[in-house]
Amino acid sequence: MMNDNSNFIKTIMKNELESGVVDHILTRFPPEPNAYLHIGHARAIITNFELAKFFNGATNLRFDDTNPSKEDTEYVEAIKEDLKWLGYTPQKITYGSNYFEKTYEKAVLLIKKNLAYVDDLDQETLSKYRDTNNGAGIESPYRNRSVEENLFLFEQMRAGVYQNGEKTLRAKIDMASPNINLRDPVIYRIMHVNHHQTKDKWCIYPMYDFAHPLQDAFEGITHSLCSIEFEDHRPLYEWVINNCEVEAHPRQIEWGRLGITHMIMSKRYLKELVDEGLVTGYDDPRMPTLVGLRRRGFTPDAIKNFILSTGLSKVNSTVDYGMLEHCLREDLKLKAPRPMAILHPLKVVITNYPEGQIEYVDALNNMENESLGTHKMAFGRTIYIEEEDFCEEKPNKHWKRLSKGLEVRLMHAYFIKCNEVIKDENGKIIELHCTYDEKTKSGTAFNERKPNGTIHYVEATTALKATFNLFEPLILDEKVQLTNFKEHINPHSWQTVEGYVEEFLKDTKKEDKYQFIRNGYYTTDYTSKGDKLVFNRIVGLKSSFVS
């Protein structure tokens, strides 16, 4: 990939490799299967995979499924699909639940080392004891149970003797630590619930802080990358690694979170949008999910390039949405064919062109990339141009489109001159009468006079009707209260216009991308059925002229 900024994690890995601290790189992408992936996850995926690839290492996909009450296989499958779409193949696909037995054994080991105990405190009291809001925490009265008793009680917990919440297993660390994560954190809780992978085998489940470092160690992960909010969990991560007698010694490194202007990625927000029916689903093109962006027409390369070029640091950053669009334009520029589409048609009659005659001109599919070939484009007596490409009186000297009395080039065809403007009873322009000049045909190197610009068109009798969906991402205020986010959703985030495209587009395929001349980049809507052409706008052109 281009624009690959160097970053602090790459530097750390390089140094460790050179000094022999590690002899290879193995990273992991560890999503919890409880949500659809969004562009924020894409950063974790791309960073983990690209970093490993850079050092000839590998990456595992590990489903972090230690809380079955929130998880589902629906998400497991969606995540696998997203990863595949982005073009990454994990070395292994694993589940945290693969290691439940080994994790349990490590918990028993901690008990035997007198580093863990079964606690009977209820949730509220336990929480109050850990954070007294005033200096050190308070030790649980159960903190000093004997190893034998703890061993017995933990076994009973596993055997299902107790109800949810009745007991927990806690690590015995330091109730006076200023870092509350170290004040005897709960490492196992009782949860009588069916797990999507292990079904009814377990009724106790390890907490993230205990399970994660162990899973990393079991898999031999060298670098465990996560976001910045886990930074003060790192001492606990290391405590687990150091006390559980594991072979590997993975290292946790944190980075800042990525935000994008106009895109809110809170799980809860996305879920509410879907549940309340405000969008058509997680793959609604306005959603920041990977499936949404994909349906909108974003390409994996554009997303990769966006992530790599925005860099990586410990700062929580908010990148302009325009940056994402730039990366897409950059990716599509030489790949997308550039046919004509008219979104707001204005009828033009070429009065000196024979009635009923159609001729075909050659049009390069992409002026900058001849390898994309050519197609035939119809020209005839009646054509459509964009409403905005005509202004009765030339508004200013910068105007490079059609006006009464002026001549413009129809791209790939002829010069036309506007002689007459037809209006309806309200004064609205409904038709233009023009004449064409046969000598000016495209490709003849005619240069006796300069036209007042170049505009695009489609021939009326051969053009295909098409629907254009013009999307805006769901725009919300940065600080909006999620409780009334609905009031802040732009009601015009999805607009539809009916227009025309060239006939050669009749064979569009699912996910084909086009750059419509002067109308920006579009993708074929792969949910469209039958002969109806539907195009979703991905991004517009960089700037549009305003007279």
Added chain:
RNA sequence: AGGGCUAUAGCCAAGCGGUAAGGCAACGGACUUUGACUCCGUCAUUCGAUAGUUCGAAUCUAUCUAGCCCUACCA
């Protein structure tokens, strides 16, 4: 309140004691069969603030300020 982290242009971001890369955005100009693309030019005398060390500081030290995160039997 305590603990942790961060601070370089409108937005990202390199830089790691030797005199502020790059990208996005913006603004000029050239070119053009897309007002696109491309090309050329402009855009931080200064790195959150203030002191200090040094021949020399964005880089080291001290203090201050602002923002984010944590105080779940979530991850």
